[in-house]
Amino acid sequence: MSYRFPLGDTGWSVWRDVLLRSAGFPAAGLDRFAAPEAAAVADELLTDGGDPTDFDQAFEVAVRDAATAASEVAADPLLREAVTWQNPGALVALERLVSGGPDSPRNNRRREREKTLLLYWQRYCGKSETIGFFGPVSWAALAEKTPDTRVDPGPALVAKRKVIFESWALEAYANQVGQDLAVRRWWAPLLAPHLVVDGRELIRPLQPPTPLPAPEAVALASCNGRTPAWQVVQRLRDDPALGVRSDQDGFLLLDRMVQRGLLSWDATLPMSPDAERTLWTRIAAIGDADVRARVSADFDRLCAARDAVAAAAGDPEKLGIAMVALNAEFTGVTGQESQRNSGQMYAGRTVVYEETTRDVELVLGRALVDELAAPLAIVLQAARWLTAEFGRACADVVAELYEELHGTEPVRLGDVWRLAQGLLFSVEDSPTGSIAADFTARWSRLFGLDSLPTDQAELQLSSAELAGRAAEVFAADRPGWTSARVHSPDIQICARSVEAMNRGEFQLVLGEMHPASIPFDSAVFAMWHADPAALRAAMDTDLGPARLRLLYPEGFPRQTTRTQHGLDGPLDGQLGVDQARGANVDLLVSMSTVLVDRVDGELTAVLPDGRSWPLIDVFGHLLGVLLLDSFKLLAPAPHTPRITIDRLVVARRTWRTTVGETGLTEVKGERERFLAVRRWRQRLGLPERIFVKIGTETKPCYLDLRGPLYASTFCTMLRTAAKTGDQVSVVVSELLPGPEDTWLPDAAGQTYVSELRLQITDPAPHRTSGEPT
Numbered sequence: 001m002s003y004r005f006p007l008g009d010t011g012w013s014v015w016r017d018v019l020l021r022s023a024g025f026p027a028a029g030l031d032r033f034a035a036p037e038a039a040a041v042a043d044e045l046l047t048d049g050g051d052p053t054d055f056d057q058a059f060e061v062a063v064r065d066a067a068t069a070a071s072e073v074a075a076d077p078l079l080r081e082a083v084t085w086q087n088p089g090a091l092v093a094l095e096r097l098v099s100g101g102p103d104s105p106r107n108n109r110r111r112e113r114e115k116t117l118l119l120y121w122q123r124y125c126g127k128s129e130t131i132g133f134f135g136p137v138s139w140a141a142l143a144e145k146t147p148d149t150r151v152d153p154g155p156a157l158v159a160k161r162k163v164i165f166e167s168w169a170l171e172a173y174a175n176q177v178g179q180d181l182a183v184r185r186w187w188a189p190l191l192a193p194h195l196v197v198d199g200r201e202l203i204r205p206l207q208p209p210t211p212l213p214a215p216e217a218v219a220l221a222s223c224n225g226r227t228p229a230w231q232v233v234q235r236l237r238d239d240p241a242l243g244v245r246s247d248q249d250g251f252l253l254l255d256r257m258v259q260r261g262l263l264s265w266d267a268t269l270p271m272s273p274d275a276e277r278t279l280w281t282r283i284a285a286i287g288d289a290d291v292r293a294r295v296s297a298d299f300d301r302l303c304a305a306r307d308a309v310a311a312a313a314g315d316p317e318k319l320g321i322a323m324v325a326l327n328a329e330f331t332g333v334t335g336q337e338s339q340r341n342s343g344q345m346y347a348g349r350t351v352v353y354e355e356t357t358r359d360v361e362l363v364l365g366r367a368l369v370d371e372l373a374a375p376l377a378i379v380l381q382a383a384r385w386l387t388a389e390f391g392r393a394c395a396d397v398v399a400e401l402y403e404e405l406h407g408t409e410p411v412r413l414g415d416v417w418r419l420a421q422g423l424l425f426s427v428e429d430s431p432t433g434s435i436a437a438d439f440t441a442r443w444s445r446l447f448g449l450d451s452l453p454t455d456q457a458e459l460q461l462s463s464a465e466l467a468g469r470a471a472e473v474f475a476a477d478r479p480g481w482t483s484a485r486v487h488s489p490d491i492q493i494c495a496r497s498v499e500a501m502n503r504g505e506f507q508l509v510l511g512e513m514h515p516a517s518i519p520f521d522s523a524v525f526a527m528w529h530a531d532p533a534a535l536r537a538a539m540d541t542d543l544g545p546a547r548l549r550l551l552y553p554e555g556f557p558r559q560t561t562r563t564q565h566g567l568d569g570p571l572d573g574q575l576g577v578d579q580a581r582g583a584n585v586d587l588l589v590s591m592s593t594v595l596v597d598r599v600d601g602e603l604t605a606v607l608p609d610g611r612s613w614p615l616i617d618v619f620g621h622l623l624g625v626l627l628l629d630s631f632k633l634l635a636p637a638p639h640t641p642r643i644t645i646d647r648l649v650v651a652r653r654t655w656r657t658t659v660g661e662t663g664l665t666e667v668k669g670e671r672e673r674f675l676a677v678r679r680w681r682q683r684l685g686l687p688e689r690i691f692v693k694i695g696t697e698t699k700p701c702y703l704d705l706r707g708p709l710y711a712s713t714f715c716t717m718l719r720t721a722a723k724t725g726d727q728v729s730v731v732v733s734e735l736l737p738g739p740e741d742t743w744l745p746d747a748a749g750q751t752y753v754s755e756l757r758l759q760i761t762d763p764a765p766h767r768t769s770g771e772p773t
Helices: 027-031 036-046 052-074 077-086 088-100 108-126 167-177 214-222 229-238 247-259 275-284 289-311 316-334 366-405 413-426 431-447 463-473 498-502 532-543 615-630 670-684 708-722
Strands: 004-006 013-015 017-022 137-142 150-165 196-198 201-203 352-364 458-461 486-494 507-514 548-551 573-576 588-590 595-599 602-606 612-614 642-645 648-651 654-658 689-694 701-704 729-734 754-757
Touching: 017 352, 027 108, 027 701, 036 052, 036 670, 052 077, 052 088, 052 108, 052 670, 052 708, 077 088, 077 108, 077 316, 088 108, 088 316, 108 701, 108 708, 137 366, 150 167, 150 275, 150 289, 167 275, 167 289, 167 316, 196 214, 201 214, 214 229, 214 247, 229 247, 275 289, 289 316, 289 352, 366 413, 366 431, 366 463, 366 486, 366 507, 366 595, 366 602, 366 615, 366 642, 366 648, 413 431, 413 595, 413 615, 431 463, 431 615, 458 463, 548 615, 602 615, 612 615, 670 708, 689 708, 701 708
Parallel strands: 137 352, 458 642, 507 648, 548 573, 573 588
Antiparallel strands: 004 013, 017 137, 017 754, 150 352, 196 201, 486 507, 486 754, 595 602, 602 612, 642 648, 654 729, 689 701, 689 729
């Protein structure tokens, strides 16, 4: 059975495997802090038809109910466990809410604690995020022939759990023990990934060759990531002409070159879930038995503390105790704090994190695929066009650079790479920026948005009527580079139950579109697949058996331990483009060793061993990152309607304003804030349930405008954002699906917010083969 099957009669193919991402708390929890009665009375008051006394009474009841809900939610063991994982410091706020109860004085501390709770609660109930048990992931399947969807929830929320060290924590530990030369001497130094030594010269991108003193040239040439430092020093000492008279002199030379950014001399840990295994390999390579035993014992204690955390899963009190013990062990060993970015909801990084799979079996019926096919094909055609245009622009830029650099000397990839990035991504009038703007303008023409009334709530379109025009507006016969053949849309299903879904009572919603993206290759997903080797083989069929992956520089956007690729192949290469940690020395290729040349008329990156890739494929990684921010169907406007093609919502109804325009930043007092938010809602014509993305925040926040606690929390967020400026953006979108339209059940029948991440293959490859030549 093939790994993919036709997406209707569109020509595209959808993979049978599909990722199910879901929230870890039931969707009904979103209504815990709503107060519809108080909202109705407030609206009457604002329209001059209500009695202030009636409102005050309804408001007091709403505040009291929210305080009761806050104390109950704060006592929920699952909620406490989730917060323990994410930000243990916030547990104090939860404990005070529980101990004080709803009758505690309603002072500023109580109100701030309730807001803190609400921010966690809306995330855990309302978002399909992949992290811990409060965002479990699961592999599901698409049925090619069976029309109905089948879901079988297991008895528990999660089926499997893993507790994994964060890469930064392992790096901190390795760096600490590596300060001891008795340890570090056994670790292999590595020339910086983007550099190369050619005889007595150091080759850097965009710089003339740098002459090297003989000792440095020999040392750097020996720093291959395999040879331990003591052997590198021994080579230096074996040649009297180099003048390295002692081990101390040799190690000092290595240290100085580390300080100059020429090499790294550490445990070379990858930023991936494999970092722990790699560190054990480094420890095992320590040749001194006593030193090895000491370091192993230290790391054993750290791992034992991690295992105790894993064993405490499901018990927040035991988990808290185990986390404290782990943190103490970590700080004791490394001398560092056990948490980074403390207190930030999306940026907190503890020593370990948890990955889980949801306890559910899901097979999605062919009826869903059939309804999705035609409208989604229009979006996919646009994605193909966007990659083709990005690819063309990139090819034009690098071709011009090649002609400028081409002369008597070979053209090095490092020079082209550095120059092209500035031209493609950094200048205000970059070609990619122009293409992104044109992309959105083409959607506007296709939808006819300019002729719509500014307050139109919804635009219903037919794929049959749009398909022909879409093929003309987004005319492209193939993707822009090899990996751009695969796209990944997030799809949500609005249905009250699986039974309703099978009766045809559903609507589909396009979430994020990830063009030129291969989510199944992510470490966080691949680790749970029943047969990762089969996934890799399927990828090879679509894209060729080898990929030249980037060794991402430190601080590269959207690169974390969890987002690294998880399906490596024996023919892959790893391209070093800048200072970076965690190179795989068996795959690493410095871009300073790669030449650019024309092969059969196409600019090609040629590696020292003769392998080659189309140059556009080398840039595909960067283009893919840029694509995600460029795939926008609608230009910013004060209001844009919901846009639906057949039964697929491709754009939610959206409102755009600024912090200053809301008029909410200076409002004080819970009563006044609730009334002000109700007035703001009426003025913009907003639905009650919304998502709000404030320009200073990392992620959108769910709000139910019927709840005083939601209103006060929103005003506080706006007040904080106003410190940056009144022009900070505020983007509001309708909630779709709502809590009543969630269909993914647990064993108790409670339903959860969820989304499907699909992987879809273009029928047209970029070229006849994605493999190196």
